[in-house]
Amino acid sequence: MTALADAAPGDALEPRTATITRADLVRYAGASGDLNPIHWNERVATEVGLPGVIAHGMFTMALAARYVADLAGDPTAVVAFSTRFTRPVVVPDDDTGAAVELGGKVTDVADDGTRTVSVTATHEGKGVLGKAVATVRLA
Template identity: 50%
Template sequence: MAARFTVGDVIAERTVHLTRESLVRYAGASGDFNPIHYRDDVAAEVGLPGVLAHGMLTMGIASSVVVSALGDVKGILDYGVRFTKPVVVHPTDGADVHVLAKVGAVDEESARIDFMVKHSDTTVLVKAQLRVAL
């Protein structure tokens, strides 16, 4: 089964558009109602460049792009990221989160998928890796 994954192959690439409505919906689903995710005045008061997408939303978008493209795997063994920059969601234009996922390593039992996650030209997640059982 490991032969279906080749190091360097692109597994998935997708851009997900976020709006302020996306943030409100995510807040309701997650229970994270921190006002930096929906109020410009609060974001400005704490020195942020604008309303921010939830970090876990960004992380979830990245993993969902990869998982939906993988198809037949036995399961996710681990998933981790490091947050580097926030995704600022403009009040009218929203924000695009771009995910590019490539095979980083393969062994007999698993494949490691490495992905780059960007907003505009800024990398927002680093060391983003998902390992799946084969």
């Protein structure tokens, strides 16, 4: 795997795993103001047809953006991030939580050194973010 600062188009980045627990969802709900009970109440989630409590899509997106920022070594290096939410991350009510596998590939390096990174995020082998792209400007 290649360090982001040295990456060229086509280079894969070091994969990482992020874990989401119910406690994470409660903290995120409080911080974001998104108190929808599908993110913390099993009964409500299943009543609306979900397989269980699901992570906030924006929380999953934030994990992917943080993954890229960590690889860049600077949280301000990610200057743009876009994605589509393709599948929910079901978070069990246990101490283990849900694992989200993150990966990336550099797709472009501009003349000024700005990198475009295609990011993957999967849960239980299925993509949870689609067309996830980060623009990274390294110092």
